[in-house]
Amino acid sequence: MIGDFEVKDEDLAGRIGILETKHGKLETPVFFPVINPLKQEVFLEELKAVGFNNFITNSFILKKNNILQGTIHEKFGDNFVIMTDSGAYQILEYGEIEQTNRDIVSFEAKIRPDIAVFLDIPTGNTDDREEAKFSVEMTLERGKEIADIVDQNEDIIWVHPIQGGQFLDLVEYSAREANKRTNYKMLALGSPTVFMEKYKYDTLVDMIYTAKSSVSRGVPFHLFGGGVPHIIPFAVALGVDSFDSASYAIFARDNRYLTSERTYRLEDLEYFPCSCPVCSRYDPSELLEMKSEERYKLLAIHNLWKIREEVNRVKQAIKEGRLFEYIQQKAYSHPALYSAFKSILKYSSYLEKYDPRVKGNVKGLLLFDHNSMNRPELLRHSEFMANLKPKRNKVIIICGDKLGSPFISDPKVKSIQGRNRDYDTFVALPFYGLVPVMASEAFPLSQFEIPDIIDDTTLNETILKIKETLRNKNYAEIKFMECEKSVLSHIMSINPTL
Structure with a gap:
């Protein structure tokens, strides 16, 4: 017609x-x-x-x-x-x-x-x-x-x-x-x-x-x-x-x-x-x-x-x-x-309202600077993390910028999870904040490219996002692993009592 x-x-x-x-x-x-x-x-x-x-x-x-x-x-x-x-x-x-x-x-x-x-x-x-x-x-x-x-x-x-x-x-x-x-x-x-x-x-x-x-x-x-x-x-x-x-x-x-x-x-x-x-x-x-x-x-x-x-x-x-x-x-x-x-x-x-949740032709996200944190996919991830209910009262944070992808298959992650089964386990990533290891194969939590040198605004906003997530989950214990040489190494200063 x-x-x-x-x-x-x-x-x-x-x-x-x-x-x-x-x-x-x-x-x-x-x-x-x-x-x-x-x-x-x-x-x-x-x-x-x-x-x-x-x-x-x-x-x-x-x-x-x-x-x-x-x-x-x-x-x-x-x-x-x-x-x-x-x-x-x-x-x-x-x-x-x-x-x-x-x-x-x-x-x-x-x-x-x-x-x-x-x-x-x-x-x-x-x-x-x-x-x-x-x-x-x-x-x-x-x-x-x-x-x-x-x-x-x-x-x-x-x-x-x-x-x-x-x-x-x-x-x-x-x-x-x-x-x-x-x-x-x-x-x-x-x-x-x-x-x-x-x-x-x-x-x-x-x-x-x-x-x-x-x-x-x-x-x-x-x-x-x-x-x-x-x-x-x-x-x-x-x-x-x-x-x-x-x-x-x-x-x-x-x-x-x-x-x-x-x-x-x-x-x-x-x-x-x-x-x-x-x-x-x-x-x-x-x-x-x-x-x-x-x-x-x-x-x-x-x-x-x-x-x-x-x-x-x-x-x-x-x-x-x-x-x-x-x-x-x-x-x-x-x-x-x-x-x-x-x-x-x-x-x-x-933009997020009308952006399709499933994009069949997308191979992965290209993330450049702090403006990339406004992408619909990252906004949805932040909402997902805000609504995620803790399964345990203790958590391990693994800095993920040096890990293989997807993170659930990385030998270091497997080893850490095997030794700490009574902990929730997240990977800390620039731009994303925290990503549950068990969900890391889902698009686009492993399918992305980021710069080798990340701008300070992105890092600071990522840290704030991680702090807010942990504050809202109210974990009794927070442990950090593989973070000493990470670009997010200063997340180790987070006070678990926040």
């Missing part, structure tokens, strides 16, 4: 899904390149050559310029899943437009795209709460006023935008109200572009989390204007399923060159750090010597390659259960991304 959304794989709050449209199945996460019907920097056949079978275009521009005589697929072909925006961006840039919401939506129903957005009122980056509240209320009213058109055109996936900007309580209200309107098969967060342009990625993370945590999990979620590769993994980790942007073309016209981690000025590059068809054929100096229109096209094609590559990297990370590791690595490429990563860690319980 049109609008059905089937989730195939999950990691953190991100997922790979299949969205059913009347022109084919669309695998998410997915990026919709913006196509300007008046001026196409990249033609549709070139778009398809990069790997895009979908795009978004502006119904307001189509209507204003009388570009279509029939349906949108009659003009652009049946080989693409086509989404139409409504002119809200023009409202944000220029103020009110000379079309009503009902005019735009009636036109969209006539041209029959696969996915369509009504004419919402963007909040933008206003600091005026009343102005932001007005945009939320008007957007909700506009979604209500065209409900009859939505109901009469069920073969179109109608999108309900969420507004509120930096006022998170308004974002939450907007999201909850939009979520009640079940005739809208897709939800979308509006007005993020202004925050991305100023590198306020931590604010963007807060906006996405607030909206996503306020709507149904099964509804596909779109982020308007999410067009730079380096922010895509963070948005997907929070549950965003699709993106759109004209960034690939806008940046090209400004001689800006996208990479997975940052944006370069073309004139600052001597070498291309990429092997796409453009970068394999030319070097930066050759592009700079070209006529501007030719250069813009080539840069736009390169930028599209990088966006598509980033989406595929994120999908692969989800398949492997390594999305946390991927955004952690990405975070160190720019301070603004590190701020985004730290903001995501504020919502660790939300």
